[in-house]
Amino acid sequence: MAIYILGFATDEKTIKSDLKNVTVFPGSAQLFRSGSFSISSGITELVFENVSPFVDPKSIQAKGAGSYVILDVQFRVKQPEPALPVYNNILPPKILSEIKFLQDSLADVSFELEAIRSKIDVLNLEKTLLMNNSLVKGSGGDTIPELKATLEFFRVKLNDINTELVKIRKDEYKVSLKQNNMQIRLNDLLAYNSQVLPTVQPQVPIYQIVVTVSAEAAVSGSMDINYMVNNAGWAPSYDLRANGSDQPMQLIYKANVWQNTGENWDNVKLKLSTITPTANNVKPYLPVFYLGYYTAPAYLRTDSEKRDRAYAADDFSARELAASGSPSTAPADYAYNYTSAVQTLTNVEFDIKLSYSVPSDGKSHMVPVQNKEIPTTYYHYIVPKIESQAFLVAKLTDWETMDLLPGNANIYFDGTFIGETMINPNTLEDTMELALGRDRSIVINRKKLKDEVNSKIIGSYRTKVISYEISIKNNKAVAANIIVQDQIPVSQDQDIKVELVDGGKAEVDEGMGLLTWKYKLLSKESKKHVFTYNVVYDKNKPVASVY
Secondary structure (H helix, E strand, O other): OOOOOOOOOEEEEOOOOEEEEEEEOOOEEEEEEEEEEEEOOEEEEEEEEEOOOOOOOOHHHEEEOOEEEEEEEEEOOOOOOOOOOEEEOOHHHHHHHHHHHHHHHHHHHHHHHHHHHHHHHHHHHHHHHHHOOOOHHHOOOOOOOHHHHHHHHHHHHHHHHHHHHHHHHHHHHHHHHHHHHHHHHHHHHHHHHHHHHHHHOOOOOOOEEEEEEOOOEEEEEEEEEEEEOOOOEEEEEEEEEEEOOOOOOOEEEEEEEEEEEOEEEEEEEEEEEEOOOOOOOOOOOOOOOOOOOOOOOOOOHHHHOOOOEEEOOOOHHHHOOOOOOOOOOOOOOOHHHHHHEEEOOOOOOEEEEEEEEEEEOOEEEEEEEEEEEEOOEEEEEEOOOOOOEHHHHHHHHHHHHHHHEEEEEEEOOOOOEEEEEEOOOOOOOOEEEEEEEEEEEEEEEEEHHHHEEEEEEEEEEEOOOOEEEEEEEEEEOOOEEEEEEEEEEOOOOOOOOOOOOEEEEEEEEEOOOOEEEEEEOOOOOEEEEEEEEEEEEEEOOOOOOOO
């Protein structure tokens, strides 16, 4: 709340402040500045200049150390004084003289062209009058000698006019070309002249945070301010790396930090927070759920009757970052070893102990957050009906302890990029499964046993017996955990019966028709699975497929 003190003059003092710490949220950031000052007694406005234009004025907080009282905190936009024109250069006298000469010459050439075109108009008019003269058309009383003399006169006269027109048009062309060249040269000189004319640099508004303080005597002190800004944020990304099927998965937690706030974050301590300060913090209210018979309304409800009730809560506290010590110089270490996670009541904050610089360019800048090994087991998933190759799958446990957020993850196995996946920590499962690609070291073959396929007709029903064989061989140098899945059809018609004759010791899910085998296959070991099922159906009705 602003406090206005009447009857006292107010001094203004600009504070040189340093941006020390930044807390980055998913869609905003909180900046922490500090500075020292000395003021005389009375009321003084302490001005922090060149802050972001995207400051949220309601979020500004100030605290200080010293014998003074903080009266008011405001966000202010100051318009700078108009700048004086800047002369980049001065044109040489020779060029100025040439510009003046060309301008005068172009005026003379314009008059010369006007005179030439007037002569052309006169000759064209004379030619038109001759052609429209009645003597040219002749009359009934003219004799042949008279007619010949008349035609001779007109022929000579027209030739003279046409010859003169050709001569004058040549002069017009030459003068026009001269005028065009002079104009091009003048345009070039004028363009050069425009580059050296005085220019006025556009003035950028100065964004300030003004803290009004009162002191009973001259005092030296310090001031810390913090404020929220938009146009900033961070998003998580991950690298999942495994060096072999007997090694734990390494999860590298990264943050892509970006900002376009108008303030460069130079050599600051970062804190990454998962909270969203701009989210609606109003506690929901659950009204009584009344039940009754429906009656058509007899009136229209007003807007006030349609509003939802809610209890509002206002809880916004200042966040401060503590300075951390210098990292060790040798041996070289990884940046993610300088991050600590702090669990609060409502979110997780990652305190990045190394200093980073993030320019105001809107681009993503990677900040390592954590690097942890996650307990991992591997198995080969085989579905020979669909895919003739095995898929290596990693099962990760205890991943909830890393305080992950939803984000994309790059998967690397044995130093090779496998692909991307999506990490969704909002799932209720405590195990995460990641497909690491195909493993050609597991050889798979699935075939139908032709000699066990037969058809029997009993009454109006036909019975088919279908049998398949799945062969699997491990060509790896180590044992492999295997999960094989196949299926039998599931009937959706009471006239169609499916019976599993031999499941080959598989786990059977009758509702889904799934057959599952789980075991460890030693190096160079082979294994076969044979399963057989019957399908009984009306011989007079076609069945979509029984295989």
